[in-house]
Amino acid sequence: MTAALLAKLTQNKLGKIHLIESEAIGTIGVGEATIPPILDFNRLLEINDADFLRETRATFKLGIEFRDWKRLGESYMHPFGTVGAGVGRAAFHHSYIRARMAGDPTPFEAYSLASVAGRQARFAPPPAGDRGVHSTIGYAFHFDAGLYAAFLRRYAEARGVTRHEGRIIHVAQRPEDGFISSVTTENGLTLEGDLFMDCTGMQALLMEKTLQTGFEDWSAWLPASRAWAVPSANAGPLLPYTRSTAHGAGWQWRIPLQHRIGNGIVFSHDFIEETKACDILMSHLDSKALMDPRLIRFRTGRSKAFWNKNVVAIGLSGGFMEPLESTSIHLIHSSLIKLMDLFPDADFNPLLAKQYNTAVGLDFETIRDFLILHYKVTERTDSEFWNYCRNMSIPASLQYKIDQFVENGRVVMSRGDLFQLPSWLSVMLGQGLIPKRYDPLAKLVESRTLTETLATMRETIASHAGRLPLHSQFLRQIGMELSGEDQA
Numbered sequence: 001m002t003a004a005l006l007a008k009l010t011q012n013k014l015g016k017i018h019l020i021e022s023e024a025i026g027t028i029g030v031g032e033a034t035i036p037p038i039l040d041f042n043r044l045l046e047i048n049d050a051d052f053l054r055e056t057r058a059t060f061k062l063g064i065e066f067r068d069w070k071r072l073g074e075s076y077m078h079p080f081g082t083v084g085a086g087v088g089r090a091a092f093h094h095s096y097i098r099a100r101m102a103g104d105p106t107p108f109e110a111y112s113l114a115s116v117a118g119r120q121a122r123f124a125p126p127p128a129g130d131r132g133v134h135s136t137i138g139y140a141f142h143f144d145a146g147l148y149a150a151f152l153r154r155y156a157e158a159r160g161v162t163r164h165e166g167r168i169i170h171v172a173q174r175p176e177d178g179f180i181s182s183v184t185t186e187n188g189l190t191l192e193g194d195l196f197m198d199c200t201g202m203q204a205l206l207m208e209k210t211l212q213t214g215f216e217d218w219s220a221w222l223p224a225s226r227a228w229a230v231p232s233a234n235a236g237p238l239l240p241y242t243r244s245t246a247h248g249a250g251w252q253w254r255i256p257l258q259h260r261i262g263n264g265i266v267f268s269h270d271f272i273e274e275t276k277a278c279d280i281l282m283s284h285l286d287s288k289a290l291m292d293p294r295l296i297r298f299r300t301g302r303s304k305a306f307w308n309k310n311v312v313a314i315g316l317s318g319g320f321m322e323p324l325e326s327t328s329i330h331l332i333h334s335s336l337i338k339l340m341d342l343f344p345d346a347d348f349n350p351l352l353a354k355q356y357n358t359a360v361g362l363d364f365e366t367i368r369d370f371l372i373l374h375y376k377v378t379e380r381t382d383s384e385f386w387n388y389c390r391n392m393s394i395p396a397s398l399q400y401k402i403d404q405f406v407e408n409g410r411v412v413m414s415r416g417d418l419f420q421l422p423s424w425l426s427v428m429l430g431q432g433l434i435p436k437r438y439d440p441l442a443k444l445v446e447s448r449t450l451t452e453t454l455a456t457m458r459e460t461i462a463s464h465a466g467r468l469p470l471h472s473q474f475l476r477q478i479g480m481e482l483s484g485e486d487q488a
Protein backbone atom coordinates (compact mmCIF):
# COMPACT_ATOMS: atom_id res chain seq x y z
CA MET A 1 0.00 0.00 0.00
CA THR A 2 2.77 2.41 0.97
CA ALA A 3 4.99 1.73 -2.03
CA ALA A 4 1.98 1.90 -4.35
CA LEU A 5 0.70 5.24 -3.09
CA LEU A 6 4.14 6.87 -2.89
CA ALA A 7 4.93 5.73 -6.42
CA LYS A 8 1.62 7.01 -7.74
CA LEU A 9 1.65 10.40 -6.04
CA THR A 10 5.36 11.30 -6.22
CA GLN A 11 5.68 9.71 -9.68
CA ASN A 12 9.11 8.57 -8.48
CA LYS A 13 10.34 12.12 -9.04
CA LEU A 14 11.02 13.15 -5.44
CA GLY A 15 13.49 10.30 -5.08
CA LYS A 16 13.82 6.67 -5.99
CA ILE A 17 11.52 4.32 -4.04
CA HIS A 18 12.83 0.97 -2.83
CA LEU A 19 10.68 -1.73 -1.27
CA ILE A 20 12.37 -4.37 0.87
CA GLU A 21 10.38 -7.46 1.81
CA SER A 22 11.27 -10.86 3.17
CA GLU A 23 9.43 -13.89 1.83
CA ALA A 24 10.85 -15.90 4.74
CA ILE A 25 9.06 -13.56 7.16
CA GLY A 26 6.03 -13.01 4.93
CA THR A 27 3.07 -10.76 5.66
CA ILE A 28 0.65 -11.26 8.53
CA GLY A 29 -1.85 -12.66 6.02
CA VAL A 30 -5.00 -11.42 7.74
CA GLY A 31 -6.84 -8.13 7.29
CA GLU A 32 -9.58 -8.84 4.81
CA ALA A 33 -12.48 -6.57 5.74
CA THR A 34 -12.51 -2.87 4.96
CA ILE A 35 -14.65 0.24 5.36
CA PRO A 36 -16.01 2.61 2.68
CA PRO A 37 -13.05 5.04 2.47
CA ILE A 38 -11.19 2.24 0.63
CA LEU A 39 -13.11 3.44 -2.43
CA ASP A 40 -11.26 6.77 -2.15
CA PHE A 41 -7.91 5.00 -1.84
CA ASN A 42 -8.64 2.95 -4.96
CA ARG A 43 -9.71 6.12 -6.79
CA LEU A 44 -6.46 7.81 -5.79
CA LEU A 45 -4.54 4.87 -7.24
CA GLU A 46 -6.89 4.87 -10.26
CA ILE A 47 -7.71 1.22 -9.72
CA ASN A 48 -11.11 0.33 -11.12
CA ASP A 49 -13.55 -1.80 -9.14
CA ALA A 50 -13.67 -4.67 -11.65
CA ASP A 51 -9.86 -5.12 -11.73
CA PHE A 52 -9.69 -4.85 -7.98
CA LEU A 53 -12.49 -7.38 -7.43
CA ARG A 54 -10.99 -9.87 -9.89
CA GLU A 55 -7.38 -9.59 -8.70
CA THR A 56 -8.15 -9.82 -4.98
CA ARG A 57 -11.17 -12.18 -5.25
CA ALA A 58 -13.13 -9.54 -3.41
CA THR A 59 -16.77 -9.31 -2.46
CA PHE A 60 -18.88 -6.36 -1.37
CA LYS A 61 -19.42 -5.38 2.24
CA LEU A 62 -22.47 -3.44 3.42
CA GLY A 63 -21.56 -3.45 7.10
CA ILE A 64 -21.13 -5.79 10.04
CA GLU A 65 -23.63 -8.00 11.79
CA PHE A 66 -23.01 -8.22 15.54
CA ARG A 67 -24.38 -11.41 17.04
CA ASP A 68 -24.59 -12.07 20.78
CA TRP A 69 -22.84 -8.80 21.64
CA LYS A 70 -25.68 -7.16 23.55
CA ARG A 71 -26.93 -10.43 24.94
CA LEU A 72 -26.98 -14.05 23.78
CA GLY A 73 -29.42 -14.66 20.95
CA GLU A 74 -29.65 -11.02 19.79
CA SER A 75 -28.19 -9.51 16.67
CA TYR A 76 -27.93 -6.07 15.14
CA MET A 77 -26.32 -4.51 12.07
CA HIS A 78 -23.80 -1.72 11.86
CA PRO A 79 -24.51 -0.76 8.25
CA PHE A 80 -22.61 1.60 5.95
CA GLY A 81 -24.49 4.60 4.59
CA THR A 82 -27.32 6.52 6.17
CA VAL A 83 -30.13 5.32 8.40
CA GLY A 84 -33.58 6.92 8.09
CA ALA A 85 -34.31 10.50 7.08
CA GLY A 86 -35.16 13.46 9.34
CA VAL A 87 -38.85 13.93 10.09
CA GLY A 88 -39.36 17.68 10.51
CA ARG A 89 -36.46 19.62 12.02
CA ALA A 90 -35.12 16.91 14.33
CA ALA A 91 -32.51 14.36 13.25
CA PHE A 92 -34.05 10.99 12.33
CA HIS A 93 -33.00 9.13 15.45
CA HIS A 94 -34.97 11.46 17.72
CA SER A 95 -38.17 10.52 15.89
CA TYR A 96 -37.11 6.90 16.06
CA ILE A 97 -36.55 7.14 19.82
CA ARG A 98 -39.89 8.91 20.25
CA ALA A 99 -41.69 6.10 18.41
CA ARG A 100 -39.78 3.52 20.41
CA MET A 101 -40.75 5.16 23.69
CA ALA A 102 -44.36 5.02 22.50
CA GLY A 103 -44.02 1.24 22.13
CA ASP A 104 -42.85 0.77 18.51
CA PRO A 105 -40.47 -2.24 18.64
CA THR A 106 -38.98 -1.76 15.13
CA PRO A 107 -35.19 -2.22 15.16
CA PHE A 108 -33.09 0.73 14.02
CA GLU A 109 -31.68 -1.32 11.12
CA ALA A 110 -35.12 -1.48 9.45
CA TYR A 111 -34.42 2.11 8.33
CA SER A 112 -31.16 1.23 6.60
CA LEU A 113 -31.18 -0.08 3.04
CA ALA A 114 -27.69 -1.54 3.55
CA SER A 115 -28.96 -3.60 6.50
CA VAL A 116 -32.19 -4.77 4.90
CA ALA A 117 -30.51 -5.69 1.60
CA GLY A 118 -27.57 -7.26 3.41
CA ARG A 119 -29.79 -9.51 5.51
CA GLN A 120 -31.28 -10.82 2.24
CA ALA A 121 -27.80 -11.33 0.71
CA ARG A 122 -28.62 -8.70 -1.92
CA PHE A 123 -26.31 -6.08 -3.34
CA ALA A 124 -25.83 -3.68 -6.22
CA PRO A 125 -23.91 -0.40 -5.96
CA PRO A 126 -25.94 2.79 -6.33
CA PRO A 127 -26.03 3.95 -9.96
CA ALA A 128 -23.82 7.01 -10.59
CA GLY A 129 -25.71 10.21 -9.86
CA ASP A 130 -28.59 8.37 -8.13
CA ARG A 131 -30.24 10.54 -5.49
CA GLY A 132 -32.99 8.18 -4.41
CA VAL A 133 -33.14 5.50 -1.76
CA HIS A 134 -30.37 3.47 -3.42
CA SER A 135 -27.92 6.31 -2.79
CA THR A 136 -28.34 5.82 0.97
CA ILE A 137 -26.14 2.72 1.03
CA GLY A 138 -22.42 2.82 1.54
CA TYR A 139 -20.17 -0.12 0.76
CA ALA A 140 -16.65 -1.42 1.10
CA PHE A 141 -14.92 -4.70 0.21
CA HIS A 142 -13.83 -8.00 1.66
CA PHE A 143 -10.67 -9.22 -0.08
CA ASP A 144 -7.93 -11.80 0.08
CA ALA A 145 -5.07 -10.12 1.99
CA GLY A 146 -2.34 -12.12 0.23
CA LEU A 147 -3.73 -11.31 -3.21
CA TYR A 148 -4.13 -7.62 -2.27
CA ALA A 149 -0.45 -7.39 -1.24
CA ALA A 150 0.65 -9.11 -4.47
CA PHE A 151 -1.64 -6.89 -6.58
CA LEU A 152 -0.23 -3.71 -5.07
CA ARG A 153 3.32 -5.00 -5.39
CA ARG A 154 2.77 -5.42 -9.13
CA TYR A 155 1.15 -1.97 -9.23
CA ALA A 156 4.11 -0.39 -7.44
CA GLU A 157 6.74 -2.15 -9.54
CA ALA A 158 4.96 -1.08 -12.73
CA ARG A 159 5.34 2.52 -11.53
CA GLY A 160 9.07 2.35 -10.96
CA VAL A 161 9.43 0.97 -7.42
CA THR A 162 12.41 -1.38 -7.07
CA ARG A 163 11.69 -4.37 -4.88
CA HIS A 164 14.45 -6.20 -3.01
CA GLU A 165 14.04 -9.61 -1.48
CA GLY A 166 15.75 -10.26 1.84
CA ARG A 167 15.67 -9.83 5.57
CA ILE A 168 17.08 -6.60 6.98
CA ILE A 169 19.70 -7.52 9.56
CA HIS A 170 21.38 -4.18 10.21
CA VAL A 171 20.12 -0.63 10.56
CA ALA A 172 22.66 2.22 10.60
CA GLN A 173 22.03 5.60 12.25
CA ARG A 174 23.73 8.95 11.74
CA PRO A 175 25.92 9.56 14.80
CA GLU A 176 25.01 13.25 15.02
CA ASP A 177 21.21 12.95 15.35
CA GLY A 178 20.19 9.29 15.26
CA PHE A 179 18.45 9.58 11.90
CA ILE A 180 18.49 6.29 9.99
CA SER A 181 21.11 6.39 7.26
CA SER A 182 20.90 2.90 5.74
CA VAL A 183 19.61 -0.64 6.08
CA THR A 184 21.46 -3.81 5.17
CA THR A 185 19.91 -7.14 4.22
CA GLU A 186 21.23 -10.63 4.93
CA ASN A 187 22.28 -10.98 1.32
CA GLY A 188 24.66 -8.03 1.69
CA LEU A 189 22.61 -5.27 0.05
CA THR A 190 22.99 -1.86 1.74
CA LEU A 191 20.49 0.83 0.84
CA GLU A 192 20.91 4.42 1.94
CA GLY A 193 17.86 6.63 2.11
CA ASP A 194 16.38 9.97 3.14
CA LEU A 195 12.92 8.85 4.31
CA PHE A 196 12.33 5.37 5.74
CA MET A 197 8.81 3.99 5.93
CA ASP A 198 8.69 1.32 8.61
CA CYS A 199 6.19 -1.24 7.28
CA THR A 200 7.73 -4.17 9.12
CA GLY A 201 4.56 -5.15 10.94
CA MET A 202 4.41 -5.84 14.65
CA GLN A 203 8.16 -6.05 15.12
CA ALA A 204 8.50 -2.34 14.22
CA LEU A 205 12.12 -2.81 13.20
CA LEU A 206 12.91 0.87 12.72
CA MET A 207 10.39 2.72 14.89
CA GLU A 208 10.72 0.58 18.00
CA LYS A 209 13.69 -1.77 17.76
CA THR A 210 16.02 0.92 16.43
CA LEU A 211 14.61 4.30 17.55
CA GLN A 212 12.98 2.95 20.72
CA THR A 213 10.10 5.38 20.33
CA GLY A 214 7.97 3.78 23.05
CA PHE A 215 4.51 2.25 23.08
CA GLU A 216 1.24 3.30 24.72
CA ASP A 217 -0.58 0.19 25.89
CA TRP A 218 -4.40 0.17 25.56
CA SER A 219 -5.02 -3.42 26.56
CA ALA A 220 -6.90 -2.47 29.75
CA TRP A 221 -9.63 -1.08 27.49
CA LEU A 222 -9.34 -3.51 24.61
CA PRO A 223 -8.28 -6.72 26.36
CA ALA A 224 -8.09 -9.06 23.34
CA SER A 225 -4.50 -10.19 22.82
CA ARG A 226 -4.58 -13.19 20.49
CA ALA A 227 -6.31 -14.43 17.37
CA TRP A 228 -6.62 -17.74 15.59
CA ALA A 229 -7.28 -17.45 11.86
CA VAL A 230 -8.48 -20.17 9.50
CA PRO A 231 -10.01 -20.16 6.00
CA SER A 232 -12.99 -22.38 5.24
CA ALA A 233 -14.88 -23.42 2.11
CA ASN A 234 -17.63 -21.19 0.79
CA ALA A 235 -21.06 -22.19 2.01
CA GLY A 236 -24.55 -20.82 1.99
CA PRO A 237 -25.63 -17.57 0.36
CA LEU A 238 -22.77 -15.15 -0.33
CA LEU A 239 -23.39 -12.56 2.37
CA PRO A 240 -22.46 -8.97 1.59
CA TYR A 241 -21.39 -8.26 5.18
CA THR A 242 -18.92 -9.31 7.83
CA ARG A 243 -20.31 -11.27 10.75
CA SER A 244 -18.93 -10.79 14.24
CA THR A 245 -20.19 -13.32 16.80
CA ALA A 246 -19.34 -12.71 20.45
CA HIS A 247 -18.14 -15.68 22.54
CA GLY A 248 -17.31 -16.04 26.21
CA ALA A 249 -13.89 -14.34 26.05
CA GLY A 250 -13.82 -12.62 22.67
CA TRP A 251 -15.48 -12.87 19.29
CA GLN A 252 -15.33 -14.63 15.94
CA TRP A 253 -15.16 -13.06 12.49
CA ARG A 254 -16.61 -14.42 9.27
CA ILE A 255 -15.54 -12.74 6.04
CA PRO A 256 -16.98 -14.17 2.79
CA LEU A 257 -14.80 -13.94 -0.34
CA GLN A 258 -15.32 -15.17 -3.89
CA HIS A 259 -13.35 -18.37 -3.27
CA ARG A 260 -13.46 -18.99 0.48
CA ILE A 261 -14.54 -17.66 3.87
CA GLY A 262 -12.02 -16.02 6.16
CA ASN A 263 -12.63 -16.90 9.81
CA GLY A 264 -10.93 -16.13 13.05
CA ILE A 265 -11.42 -15.75 16.76
CA VAL A 266 -10.10 -12.75 18.65
CA PHE A 267 -9.76 -13.35 22.38
CA SER A 268 -8.08 -12.36 25.60
CA HIS A 269 -5.61 -14.97 26.79
CA ASP A 270 -6.13 -13.67 30.36
CA PHE A 271 -9.63 -15.14 30.20
CA ILE A 272 -9.33 -18.25 28.03
CA GLU A 273 -6.54 -20.64 27.10
CA GLU A 274 -5.28 -20.50 23.54
CA THR A 275 -6.23 -24.12 22.80
CA LYS A 276 -9.78 -23.63 24.13
CA ALA A 277 -10.26 -20.54 21.99
CA CYS A 278 -9.11 -22.55 18.99
CA ASP A 279 -11.66 -25.26 19.77
CA ILE A 280 -14.43 -22.66 19.92
CA LEU A 281 -13.44 -21.26 16.55
CA MET A 282 -13.27 -24.66 14.88
CA SER A 283 -16.58 -25.80 16.34
CA HIS A 284 -18.34 -22.67 15.10
CA LEU A 285 -17.21 -22.81 11.46
CA ASP A 286 -20.14 -23.23 9.10
CA SER A 287 -18.07 -25.12 6.51
CA LYS A 288 -14.95 -27.28 6.14
CA ALA A 289 -11.62 -25.72 7.23
CA LEU A 290 -9.18 -25.44 4.34
CA MET A 291 -6.01 -25.26 6.48
CA ASP A 292 -4.84 -25.65 10.04
CA PRO A 293 -5.64 -22.62 12.21
CA ARG A 294 -2.83 -20.12 12.77
CA LEU A 295 -2.19 -18.26 16.04
CA ILE A 296 -1.39 -14.54 16.00
CA ARG A 297 -0.29 -12.73 19.16
CA PHE A 298 -0.71 -8.98 19.36
CA ARG A 299 -0.46 -5.99 21.64
CA THR A 300 -3.14 -3.31 21.58
CA GLY A 301 -2.02 0.27 21.57
CA ARG A 302 -0.01 2.76 19.58
CA SER A 303 3.52 3.90 19.09
CA LYS A 304 4.23 7.08 21.09
CA ALA A 305 5.05 8.70 17.74
CA PHE A 306 4.12 7.64 14.23
CA TRP A 307 6.79 9.86 12.70
CA ASN A 308 10.11 10.02 14.55
CA LYS A 309 13.25 11.55 12.97
CA ASN A 310 13.22 10.29 9.36
CA VAL A 311 11.06 7.23 10.03
CA VAL A 312 7.29 7.01 9.51
CA ALA A 313 5.65 3.86 10.90
CA ILE A 314 2.79 2.69 8.71
CA GLY A 315 0.56 -0.25 9.56
CA LEU A 316 1.14 -2.62 12.45
CA SER A 317 4.54 -1.06 13.21
CA GLY A 318 2.67 2.08 14.32
CA GLY A 319 0.14 0.33 16.52
CA PHE A 320 -2.77 -2.04 16.43
CA MET A 321 -6.35 -2.14 17.56
CA GLU A 322 -8.23 -5.35 17.09
CA PRO A 323 -10.17 -5.82 13.85
CA LEU A 324 -13.68 -5.41 15.29
CA GLU A 325 -14.57 -2.54 12.93
CA SER A 326 -12.02 -3.30 10.20
CA THR A 327 -10.07 -0.11 10.77
CA SER A 328 -6.37 -1.02 10.41
CA ILE A 329 -6.14 -0.96 6.64
CA HIS A 330 -8.05 2.30 6.66
CA LEU A 331 -5.53 3.73 9.15
CA ILE A 332 -2.77 2.81 6.70
CA HIS A 333 -4.54 4.57 3.85
CA SER A 334 -5.48 7.64 5.85
CA SER A 335 -1.99 7.95 7.38
CA LEU A 336 -0.42 7.79 3.93
CA ILE A 337 -2.71 10.53 2.68
CA LYS A 338 -1.81 12.68 5.70
CA LEU A 339 1.86 12.05 5.00
CA MET A 340 1.43 13.20 1.42
CA ASP A 341 -0.16 16.41 2.73
CA LEU A 342 2.84 16.99 5.02
CA PHE A 343 5.58 15.51 2.85
CA PRO A 344 9.01 16.62 4.13
CA ASP A 345 12.03 17.85 2.23
CA ALA A 346 15.55 16.79 3.22
CA ASP A 347 15.48 19.18 6.24
CA PHE A 348 12.72 17.21 7.97
CA ASN A 349 11.27 20.25 9.68
CA PRO A 350 10.05 18.90 13.05
CA LEU A 351 6.75 20.80 12.84
CA LEU A 352 5.69 18.52 10.01
CA ALA A 353 6.21 15.42 12.16
CA LYS A 354 4.43 17.15 15.04
CA GLN A 355 1.35 17.89 12.93
CA TYR A 356 1.35 14.37 11.50
CA ASN A 357 1.63 12.75 14.93
CA THR A 358 -1.26 14.85 16.26
CA ALA A 359 -3.51 14.02 13.30
CA VAL A 360 -2.78 10.28 13.23
CA GLY A 361 -2.99 10.13 17.03
CA LEU A 362 -6.49 11.59 16.84
CA ASP A 363 -7.50 8.93 14.30
CA PHE A 364 -6.29 6.19 16.60
CA GLU A 365 -8.00 7.62 19.69
CA THR A 366 -11.40 8.18 18.12
CA ILE A 367 -11.39 4.67 16.64
CA ARG A 368 -10.26 3.28 20.00
CA ASP A 369 -13.29 4.86 21.72
CA PHE A 370 -15.68 3.45 19.14
CA LEU A 371 -14.25 -0.05 19.64
CA ILE A 372 -14.40 0.16 23.43
CA LEU A 373 -18.10 1.09 23.18
CA HIS A 374 -18.88 -2.42 21.87
CA TYR A 375 -17.33 -4.08 24.91
CA LYS A 376 -18.40 -1.66 27.61
CA VAL A 377 -22.07 -1.41 26.72
CA THR A 378 -23.21 -4.99 27.00
CA GLU A 379 -25.80 -6.80 29.06
CA ARG A 380 -23.80 -10.04 29.04
CA THR A 381 -23.09 -11.44 32.49
CA ASP A 382 -22.28 -15.01 31.46
CA SER A 383 -18.47 -14.88 31.74
CA GLU A 384 -15.62 -13.27 33.64
CA PHE A 385 -14.57 -11.58 30.42
CA TRP A 386 -17.88 -9.78 29.90
CA ASN A 387 -18.08 -8.89 33.58
CA TYR A 388 -14.65 -7.31 33.26
CA CYS A 389 -15.68 -5.37 30.15
CA ARG A 390 -18.95 -4.11 31.63
CA ASN A 391 -17.20 -2.88 34.75
CA MET A 392 -13.95 -1.52 33.30
CA SER A 393 -13.24 2.20 33.43
CA ILE A 394 -13.21 3.84 30.02
CA PRO A 395 -11.63 6.98 28.52
CA ALA A 396 -13.37 10.20 29.62
CA SER A 397 -13.95 11.06 25.94
CA LEU A 398 -16.11 7.95 25.48
CA GLN A 399 -17.86 8.30 28.84
CA TYR A 400 -18.94 11.80 27.82
CA LYS A 401 -20.41 10.50 24.54
CA ILE A 402 -22.31 7.75 26.35
CA ASP A 403 -23.63 10.17 29.00
CA GLN A 404 -24.86 12.65 26.38
CA PHE A 405 -26.66 9.90 24.52
CA VAL A 406 -28.27 8.37 27.60
CA GLU A 407 -29.32 11.71 29.07
CA ASN A 408 -30.32 13.60 25.92
CA GLY A 409 -30.29 11.29 22.91
CA ARG A 410 -27.51 13.44 21.46
CA VAL A 411 -24.43 11.94 19.82
CA VAL A 412 -21.58 14.36 20.26
CA MET A 413 -19.05 13.94 17.49
CA SER A 414 -15.39 14.43 18.37
CA ARG A 415 -12.76 16.11 16.21
CA GLY A 416 -11.29 13.45 13.97
CA ASP A 417 -14.16 10.95 14.37
CA LEU A 418 -13.95 8.46 11.51
CA PHE A 419 -17.30 6.88 12.32
CA GLN A 420 -20.23 9.22 11.82
CA LEU A 421 -23.67 9.54 13.42
CA PRO A 422 -25.32 6.44 11.84
CA SER A 423 -22.43 4.26 13.02
CA TRP A 424 -22.46 5.52 16.60
CA LEU A 425 -26.26 5.22 16.71
CA SER A 426 -26.29 1.70 15.27
CA VAL A 427 -23.82 0.47 17.85
CA MET A 428 -25.18 2.44 20.82
CA LEU A 429 -28.76 1.30 20.19
CA GLY A 430 -27.64 -2.16 19.09
CA GLN A 431 -25.68 -2.68 22.29
CA GLY A 432 -28.71 -1.63 24.32
CA LEU A 433 -28.18 2.04 25.24
CA ILE A 434 -31.58 3.71 25.46
CA PRO A 435 -31.76 7.49 25.87
CA LYS A 436 -33.97 9.02 28.58
CA ARG A 437 -34.91 11.99 26.39
CA TYR A 438 -35.00 13.03 22.77
CA ASP A 439 -34.93 16.34 20.95
CA PRO A 440 -38.13 18.26 21.83
CA LEU A 441 -38.29 19.40 18.20
CA ALA A 442 -39.20 15.81 17.31
CA LYS A 443 -42.48 16.36 19.19
CA LEU A 444 -43.60 18.99 16.70
CA VAL A 445 -44.68 16.28 14.25
CA GLU A 446 -48.15 14.87 14.93
CA SER A 447 -48.03 11.38 16.35
CA ARG A 448 -50.12 9.89 13.52
CA THR A 449 -48.01 11.61 10.88
CA LEU A 450 -44.87 10.24 12.53
CA THR A 451 -46.24 6.68 12.58
CA GLU A 452 -47.21 6.91 8.92
CA THR A 453 -43.93 8.51 7.85
CA LEU A 454 -41.89 5.84 9.61
CA ALA A 455 -44.02 3.09 8.05
CA THR A 456 -43.53 4.59 4.57
CA MET A 457 -39.78 4.78 5.11
CA ARG A 458 -39.62 1.12 6.10
CA GLU A 459 -41.76 0.04 3.17
CA THR A 460 -39.71 2.05 0.66
CA ILE A 461 -36.52 0.46 1.95
CA ALA A 462 -37.94 -3.05 2.08
CA SER A 463 -39.37 -2.87 -1.43
CA HIS A 464 -36.14 -1.43 -2.88
CA ALA A 465 -34.05 -4.08 -1.12
CA GLY A 466 -36.27 -6.82 -2.57
CA ARG A 467 -35.60 -5.57 -6.11
CA LEU A 468 -31.80 -5.68 -5.79
CA PRO A 469 -30.01 -8.72 -7.25
CA LEU A 470 -28.44 -11.30 -5.01
CA HIS A 471 -24.86 -10.39 -4.17
CA SER A 472 -23.62 -13.54 -5.92
CA GLN A 473 -25.71 -12.72 -9.03
CA PHE A 474 -24.32 -9.21 -9.16
CA LEU A 475 -20.72 -10.44 -8.90
CA ARG A 476 -21.33 -12.92 -11.71
CA GLN A 477 -22.99 -10.20 -13.82
CA ILE A 478 -19.79 -8.14 -13.65
CA GLY A 479 -17.66 -11.10 -14.66
CA MET A 480 -16.46 -12.59 -11.39
CA GLU A 481 -16.05 -16.35 -11.07
CA LEU A 482 -17.30 -17.57 -7.75
CA SER A 483 -16.19 -20.87 -6.36
CA GLY A 484 -17.71 -22.97 -3.61
CA GLU A 485 -21.07 -24.55 -3.18
CA ASP A 486 -24.45 -22.93 -2.91
CA GLN A 487 -23.51 -19.42 -3.96
CA ALA A 488 -26.98 -18.53 -5.13
Ligand SMILES: Cc1cc2nc3c(=O)[nH]c(=O)nc-3n(C[C@H](O)[C@H](O)[C@H](O)COP(=O)(O)OP(=O)(O)OC[C@H]3O[C@@H](n4cnc5c(N)ncnc54)[C@H](O)[C@@H]3O)c2cc1C
Binds near residue numbers: 021022205227264327
Ligand atom coordinates in the same frame (compact mmCIF):
# COMPACT_ATOMS: atom_id res chain seq x y z
C1 LIG B 1 -6.13 -11.06 13.67
C2 LIG B 1 -6.09 -9.84 12.81
C3 LIG B 1 -7.15 -9.55 11.98
C4 LIG B 1 -7.13 -8.40 11.20
N1 LIG B 1 -8.22 -8.09 10.44
C5 LIG B 1 -8.27 -6.90 9.81
C6 LIG B 1 -9.40 -6.51 9.06
O1 LIG B 1 -10.37 -7.25 8.92
N2 LIG B 1 -9.39 -5.31 8.48
C7 LIG B 1 -8.33 -4.46 8.57
O2 LIG B 1 -8.40 -3.34 8.06
N3 LIG B 1 -7.22 -4.83 9.21
C8 LIG B 1 -7.16 -6.01 9.83
N4 LIG B 1 -6.03 -6.38 10.49
C9 LIG B 1 -4.83 -5.57 10.37
C10 LIG B 1 -4.13 -5.87 9.04
O3 LIG B 1 -3.83 -7.24 8.97
C11 LIG B 1 -2.86 -5.05 8.87
O4 LIG B 1 -3.11 -3.71 9.14
C12 LIG B 1 -2.34 -5.16 7.46
O5 LIG B 1 -2.22 -6.50 7.08
C13 LIG B 1 -0.99 -4.49 7.30
O6 LIG B 1 -0.01 -5.18 7.97
P1 LIG B 1 1.49 -4.64 7.88
O7 LIG B 1 1.84 -4.43 6.47
O8 LIG B 1 1.67 -3.50 8.81
O9 LIG B 1 2.34 -5.84 8.49
P2 LIG B 1 2.73 -7.27 7.84
O10 LIG B 1 1.64 -7.82 7.03
O11 LIG B 1 3.24 -8.08 8.99
O12 LIG B 1 3.91 -6.94 6.84
C14 LIG B 1 5.23 -6.72 7.30
C15 LIG B 1 6.14 -6.72 6.10
O13 LIG B 1 7.44 -6.37 6.51
C16 LIG B 1 8.35 -7.35 6.05
N5 LIG B 1 9.43 -7.43 7.04
C17 LIG B 1 9.29 -7.52 8.38
N6 LIG B 1 10.50 -7.57 8.95
C18 LIG B 1 11.39 -7.50 7.96
C19 LIG B 1 12.82 -7.51 7.93
N7 LIG B 1 13.58 -7.62 9.02
N8 LIG B 1 13.42 -7.44 6.71
C20 LIG B 1 12.69 -7.33 5.56
N9 LIG B 1 11.35 -7.31 5.53
C21 LIG B 1 10.72 -7.40 6.74
C22 LIG B 1 7.55 -8.63 5.94
O14 LIG B 1 8.17 -9.51 5.03
C23 LIG B 1 6.23 -8.09 5.43
O15 LIG B 1 6.29 -7.91 4.03
C24 LIG B 1 -6.01 -7.55 11.24
C25 LIG B 1 -4.92 -7.88 12.04
C26 LIG B 1 -4.95 -9.00 12.84
C27 LIG B 1 -3.77 -9.31 13.71
